[in-house]
Amino acid sequence: MTNVTFSGVTKRFGSVVALESLDLKIEAGEFVSLLGPSGSGKTTSLNLLAGLLPIDDGEIRIGEKVVNDLPPDKRDIAMVFQNYALYPHMTVFENIAFPLRARQRRTAEDEIVRRVDRVAGAMGIGDLLARYPKELSGGQQQRVALGRAMVRDPKVFLLDEPLSNLDARLRIRMRHDIKALHQSIKSTIVYVTHDQAEAMSMSSRIAVFNKGRLQQYGTPRQIYAEPVNQFVANFVGERETTFIDGRFVERGGMPTFEAGATAIPIAGARERFPAAMGRPVRLGVRAESVRLAQGSGALSATVTLSELSGPDQILYVRTADGTELCCRTDPATVVRPGETVPIEFVAGLLHAFDPATGDTLAKHS
Ligand SMILES: Nc1ncnc2c1ncn2[C@@H]1O[C@H](COP(=O)(O)OP(=O)(O)OP(=O)(O)O)[C@@H](O)[C@H]1O
Ligand SMILES: [Mg+2]
Numbered sequence: 001m002t003n004v005t006f007s008g009v010t011k012r013f014g015s016v017v018a019l020e021s022l023d024l025k026i027e028a029g030e031f032v033s034l035l036g037p038s039g040s041g042k043t044t045s046l047n048l049l050a051g052l053l054p055i056d057d058g059e060i061r062i063g064e065k066v067v068n069d070l071p072p073d074k075r076d077i078a079m080v081f082q083n084y085a086l087y088p089h090m091t092v093f094e095n096i097a098f099p100l101r102a103r104q105r106r107t108a109e110d111e112i113v114r115r116v117d118r119v120a121g122a123m124g125i126g127d128l129l130a131r132y133p134k135e136l137s138g139g140q141q142q143r144v145a146l147g148r149a150m151v152r153d154p155k156v157f158l159l160d161e162p163l164s165n166l167d168a169r170l171r172i173r174m175r176h177d178i179k180a181l182h183q184s185i186k187s188t189i190v191y192v193t194h195d196q197a198e199a200m201s202m203s204s205r206i207a208v209f210n211k212g213r214l215q216q217y218g219t220p221r222q223i224y225a226e227p228v229n230q231f232v233a234n235f236v237g238e239r240e241t242t243f244i245d246g247r248f249v250e251r252g253g254m255p256t257f258e259a260g261a262t263a264i265p266i267a268g269a270r271e272r273f274p275a276a277m278g279r280p281v282r283l284g285v286r287a288e289s290v291r292l293a294q295g296s297g298a299l300s301a302t303v304t305l306s307e308l309s310g311p312d313q314i315l316y317v318r319t320a321d322g323t324e325l326c327c328r329t330d331p332a333t334v335v336r337p338g339e340t341v342p343i344e345f346v347a348g349l350l351h352a353f354d355p356a357t358g359d360t361l362a363k364h365s
Helices: 042-050 092-102 109-122 138-150 168-185 196-202 220-225 230-235
Strands: 004-013 016-026 031-035 057-062 077-080 156-160 188-193 205-210 213-218 242-251 254-259 262-265 280-285 290-292 299-309 312-319 324-329 340-345 351-353
Touching (some): 016 057, 031 042, 042 077, 092 138, 109 168, 138 168, 205 220, 230 280, 242 324, 290 324
Parallel strands (some): 031 205
Antiparallel strands (some): 242 254, 242 280
């Protein structure tokens, strides 16, 4: 268990800047996810940390040691790739034991058995040790690959989209298993994913990337509730965020968001967005920022579709000026498409950005 520090780390491929001046500090024992869309620099960051690619600029430290010029096998890290490969001619036991046998200082046989049993138990594959990879499902193979990485005691684990080949249910189960495993072994884990729900559910902190640049680094709660810019607000969350351009004004003592002909009174907006009053604002609205209103002062909207999503019902609604929004409601509320409903915005769950820069206008703790 050790900390990892990126300081001003840059990587170019010809004219493409894959990673631009990354500063990131991962504390010992943390589970940090690198989250971002395709091509944002996640795998590049991991490869630089693993020593599989040379750095153009900056410094990477593992613990106190600068590792820029250290070959991969001297960095004491274990990596599971997106396209992991098991050794087909070896049993599950031998696959997991492989890193222990491959070391110069060989591990005693009873110690190997002990360690393989422990990891296999934690990964739920204890009864598959005598099988060969071709006799396993995709999810079981993935568990073996993870087990093989975890059988040693490296300083840092690097996992690059290890669940990408699994079906939805199994991914959720594996999230839980990986997190439980992390809690029991307490090692430092750097986990690459483009799946925001995966990052949210497992990480102590999330680093959000876009186009080779770190956008925000914070706890899942911060990333979700206090996105620093429009990109993060839109990338994180189950559904896309709706953005509406307008401005906050006072109307009859009530802060009101004006967008074209539409005026939406929003109680509490002044406290949440003190810097946003009287200037152009891009409002970020999520399904949970909109609810069905009781009484007056609300906006009306027409329901176009309702969708049951587990314990929630999501209403797709359209306002008079054609703005499409999602509204989270209780599934017990029966609303039919075509019906007109009063809606209101919840100030604490809204986000406001500078339309010119996309940066937040909210006052964050
Ligand atoms: N070996 C390479 N040669 C040239 N360009 C590369 C190379 N590896 C990566 N790139 C480019 O660097 C950028 C970052 O790539 P990277 O693989 O880090 O993205 P990623 O965030 O891991 O994406 P994905 O989610 O698709 O795996 C991309 O524009 C990619 O095309
Ligand atoms: Mg990648």
